[in-house]
Amino acid sequence: MTEFRIYNTLTSRKEKFVPVDPPKVGMYVCGITPYGPSHLGHARCYIVFDVLKKFLDFLGYEVKYIQNITDIDDKIIKKSAESGKPPSEISRLCMESFMEDMEKLNVSKADEYPMVSHTIPQIIEFIEGLVENGMAYLSDGSVYFRTGKAEKYGRLSGRKLEDLKAGEGKGKKESPEDFSLWKKDEEYGWESPWGRGRPGWHIECSVMSHMTLGSVFDIHGGGLDLIFPHHENEIAQSYALTGCVPAKYWIHNGMVTLKGDKMAKSTGNFFLLSGLLSEYDPMVLRMYLLRTGYRQPVDFDTDRLSEEAKAYGKLADFKGELLARAESFSPSPADRSASEVKVLMDDLNTPAAIGEIFKKITPILSRFYAGTHTENDIREGYGALEIFEGVLGIKLPVPMKEEDREIQSLVDERQRLRKEKDFEAADHVREKLDRMGVEVKDTPTGPRWTKKIR
C-alpha cells in the first residue's frame, strides 16, 4: 500500500487520506477538562493521536496540531466549591500534571493549547452569528441551538432527531433535542449580550478549531465516546454558521475498559496514570496500548502489561546489539517501502507494525549472535528502530550512557572474576548489580547488561 488510508467516522469507511491543502495538515483533537488526575483512557487517546501526528510527519506532511483545554465547566466549578480554590487554579494544576504524564509517555506537545477562558469574545461572536441567522434563541438568560433546524443532523453518529425528541424533558428549551450554547451563570460567568454566563459544552471546539485551523481542516479526533453528542453538535453548530462540516476526517479511538467495563472517573472504575507510571516503565505502557488497533477496545490487565515488558526487553536488547556493531555505520532514513510502514499506511495498524518489526528483528538478532550479519542487517535494523522509536514513539533505553560508568565497571569486574574462575565473587557482583536494578546477560560475544524493565 503506497497511500495512507484512514477510517473516517463521518463516512463509516476507510478512505484515502488527501489533505485539503497539502502538504499542510490541520489536526484538532479534543483535549481534557482539567478537574482531576488523568487516567489510562486519556493516555491511550493522546498516544494514538501522537502516533498519527508522528506518522504524518514521517510521510512528509506539515502538521499543525491543536488540542483544546476546557478550563471552565461544571466539574471544575464543583471542585472549586469543595476545595475553596478558584477554578483557574484547579485547572492550572491539573493541566500541569497532565503535561507531566504526557511527557513521560513521550507524547509530543501540540502546537497550541487554546483555552476556553481565553476565547470568550470569539465564542460570544460565534453564538451571536447563530442567533442572528435564526439557528439559536435566547431563553431565560441562556442561548440554545435549534437542533431541529440543522441540516442533516445526525450525519456523524447516525442518531435520528425523532429519537432525541422522545428523550428528556425540554425545560426552558423550545424542544428537548436543543442544546445550550451559552449557559446563564451569575457567579462564574462572563458578561455577554445575554447577561452573565459561560459557554456550553460543544461551542468551544467549533470556535477554537475555526480560529486556529480555519473553517475546513483535515482531521478532527477524540475518543469514541465523543461522537455523540459532542462532535455531532459541533458539526451542527459550525455548519449552521459557516456552511461547512469543519473537518474532512473524523477519527475516534476506542475505549480502555477494565474487566470489560469502560474506564471512567464517574464510576470509580479506573487506573490513574500517576500510579501506573511510577510502577511500570512508561514506554512499556505505551507499547502495550499500541499493541491493539486504535479503534478496538483495550481491556486493561496488569498481567498483560508485565508480559509486554518482556517483549519490550527484546527490542531493547536488539538495539544494544545493533549499536555495538554499527559504530562506523551512517544510517540512511527509514524507507517508506518497509513492511512496518506499509501496514501503518492501512489505517495506522500499530499492532501489525510491531509484528513486522519483530519478524524483521528476530533473524537479524540471531545473525548478530552467530557473527554472520551483513551491512544490510544493520541497515534494516536501523530502519525498523527508526519507525519503532520515531513513529510509534516507543523509546528504547540507550546502553552505555555517561552515568552508567559505574555499572559498566562492575560488569567488567565480574567478567574478570569469572575468567579467574572465582565464581563466588562473581556472583556477589551480580547480586549487587541485581539490587541496583541491573540484569547481566552473558551472550556468546561477552556480557551485556540492561536496566530491568518493569
Added chain:
RNA sequence: GGCGCGGUACCCAAGUGGCUUAAGGGGGCGGUUUGCAAAACCGUUAUUUCGCCGGUUCAAAUCCGGCCCGCGCCUCCA
C-alpha cells in the same frame, strides 16, 4: 428499545474474498548453549479451523441472512 462495534489458539492480538493449509507477542513443551542463573538460538504449540446455523461464490475467518454472547453511545466522559 434505538444506533454502533466486536466474538480468531492457553492468554493478548493482526488479518476482512484467492499472496493465510490464519502475522506478531506472552506462555507451554522438546533441544542447543551455559560454572550457575538469565539471555540467546533451533524446533514445536489453530490443518474439516476463525461464536453458532444457513446462503452467495470456482474460492469466505473475510460477503449476505438469522441466532447466541459481550461492549460502547443514547446523561458528564478520551
